[in-house]
Amino acid sequence: MSTTISPLAPKKYPKMPEIAGVRIATAEAGIKYKNRTDLLAMVFDEGTTAAGVFTRSKCPSAPVDFCRQNLPGGKARVLVVNSGNANAFTGKKGRETTRMTAEAAAGAAGCGTGEVFLASTGVIGEPLDASRFSHLLSGLVKEAAADRWTEAAKAIMTTDTYPKVATATARIGDAEVTINGISKGAGMIAPDMATMLSFVATDAAIDAPVLQALLSKGVGSTFNAVTVDSDTSTSDTLMLFATGAAASRGAPRISDPADPRLGQFRRALNRVLKSLALQVVRDGEGARKQVEVTVTGAKSARSAKRIALGIANSPLVKTAVAGEDANWGRVVMAVGKSGEPADRDRLSIWFGDNRLAFEGERDPDYSEAAASEYMKRDEIIIRADIGLGRGKATVWTCDLTKEYVAINGDYRS
Amino acid sequence: MSTTISPLAPKKYPKMPEIAGVRIATAEAGIKYKNRTDLLAMVFDEGTTAAGVFTRSKCPSAPVDFCRQNLPGGKARVLVVNSGNANAFTGKKGRETTRMTAEAAAGAAGCGTGEVFLASTGVIGEPLDASRFSHLLSGLVKEAAADRWTEAAKAIMTTDTYPKVATATARIGDAEVTINGISKGAGMIAPDMATMLSFVATDAAIDAPVLQALLSKGVGSTFNAVTVDSDTSTSDTLMLFATGAAASRGAPRISDPADPRLGQFRRALNRVLKSLALQVVRDGEGARKQVEVTVTGAKSARSAKRIALGIANSPLVKTAVAGEDANWGRVVMAVGKSGEPADRDRLSIWFGDNRLAFEGERDPDYSEAAASEYMKRDEIIIRADIGLGRGKATVWTCDLTKEYVAINGDYRS
Known part of the structure; x- marks a missing residue:
């Protein structure tokens, strides 16, 4: 791992607020790295909707295949991310790993495997043994807490030189909602490619198709407008989750992508996406400018x-x-x-x-x-x-x- | 200029034979470099046919525009190449430079400006003053000699670490014809981009449309199959000239691209093109493998x-x-x-x-x-x-x- 922090690292980090309906836990599974966290579980309350955009690579990782399969359901209860191994180009073994991980996560969260999302980042082509970390998921889901966004960003780093977080608020109707996001970028020990992962969550109440429309549009001028070295990863994953917890504070549920009440939220979401994307560029391998x-x-x-x-x-x-x-x-x-x-x-x-x-x-x-x-x-x-x-x-x-x-x-x- | 010769440089250089109908002269015009040649004139006997392929850049250099304009005529009497300045992105001044150079070359060779071809390689965006070298052309054309192919390759170098030459022979009908080529590749002092120039000549008697067909086909698996850094130059130029001098030794004139007597010549030409293209790669900037x-x-x-x-x-x-x-x-x-x-x-x-x-x-x-x-x-x-x-x-x-x-x-x- 790089020991020198990028000269373009943020001068200060925001204090990340909680997102009602989201709980987080991390662990040191020792998949590849020692003495640091490399496993993240993000647990969502029932009713959380999900949207995602993924690598256009013709050789996507097993977790990308898995997420694509679950995305049409539009519901999420738990996200599991590991660093140190991308579970990419791992054939049948890779699919077996995503199946085992999803079953362990679903058992821990009390949901179906269709509400589980997975991401892996690290070296390509080495089998990832699910038994190295799947037994930890039950404990992680139990102890997960709402105030750990920066820890989450740290657990998914590879050779990133700093954790990447962003937060924003917006009004929907009369209620204020919050958007939090984390990302990891360009840099590998092992080394591999500029594997990009990002996860964003909000307590807004937004139906999955609307969430998907917001994300697919927002990505064009943010994550799809940055490049470190033109090499598209097998694992690029950007997901957006909406817990709907703000409904209890009067936030209206949004079911129409054209709903005018989305204006401020859309702008806030795009600010978060842009901040995370620029942090990836500013921590590009060897970047000085x-x-x-x-x-x-x-x-x-x-x-x-x-x-x-x-x-x-x-x-x-x-x-x-x-x-x-x-x-x-x-x-x-x-x-x-x-x-x-x-x-x-x-x-x-x-x-x-x-x-x-x-x-x-x-x-x-x-x-x-x-x-x-x-x-x-x-x-x-x-x-x-x-x-x-x-x-x-x-x-x-x-x-x-x-x-x-x-x-x-x-x-x- | 790089002082270290690429470890991939040829262990030995071929002795370049003469091509009947081609005479060569070089000079130190001091356009940018000191104490080395930077100007090349290649003089062709009357009746020489020409073919060319050029950069697909939407911002081509003035000499590329000039060559494209003359190519349909299919006839060449003199080629003038300078290193040290690409005459690219030089607007009206650039066109004025190609016009003045062509007129001086045509006057010296006793031909029309439509039988002149030009190429420039070096820094982009700096005006190239034709008066720095056009007065030398008359002397160069007079003193040009047939045995200077390696000198020609040296005069067109920028930060190339070695001159690039290749030669081959082939039978057309009962006559043996010779193909000589030179190229320059990737590397700039000033620095700019991987500007690629290559010039090939033969004494075979081949009509211009046939020559163009041979070149356009041959380039696909040779020059268009090499890359140093994916950056397409404004100045890429590859030209092929056929003097027809071998006709006096019984070589038949070829007017049909499907003529079966072209088989051996086509293979020899492609060998020369491939050798020159690989020499460009092997002298790519910083290349070690x-x-x-x-x-x-x-x-x-x-x-x-x-x-x-x-x-x-x-x-x-x-x-x-x-x-x-x-x-x-x-x-x-x-x-x-x-x-x-x-x-x-x-x-x-x-x-x-x-x-x-x-x-x-x-x-x-x-x-x-x-x-x-x-x-x-x-x-x-x-x-x-x-x-x-x-x-x-x-x-x-x-x-x-x-x-x-x-x-x-x-x-x-």
């Missing part, structure tokens, strides 16, 4: 996002940022290679407020000194205007440093 | 190539190779993220002869020790069998090392 890439003037929003991701995933752009080099020619390259409509002679590029290129040429007022000074910052903003339309998108990434290569070039053993 | 990725059993050849490029472009796969880590789980990830049809439970993976994964699980006979030993080699072969069809493709890349980050994170100045 956060990079925000905004593309304007593209043919469409979809085109803008593809160009922005092309810039954010370019190793040459990311190494230039690491080297504090205002090398805007590489942004030209990345726009050009994206395959999206672009006209070289209308393209303009900014680093922060420094316009470096204007309509297909180096800006006449270009100042190398000012641009170089800007590149020394922790947070770099790159903007490219394509000059063709009104499509706009923003994505976030981190720089590509020698530490990224060192972290990922180490032996797994 | 060559990686060959073969995908079999995909739905189609196109699908196989996309999966293979997904593996070859994955930073996590490339850093694992750099770290001599047999981390096959990352190959699973790369297959899964490619978006192409794949079935996790049919996927098998080899590193060399070591089968690490079989039908969706770690191979029961997996040996970490044997796989780790294999990873110490200079040339690593990764094979993934998708288990769905008969589609097959092979691509080549290099590892991703700390040196890549160092080279590309340096200031341009």
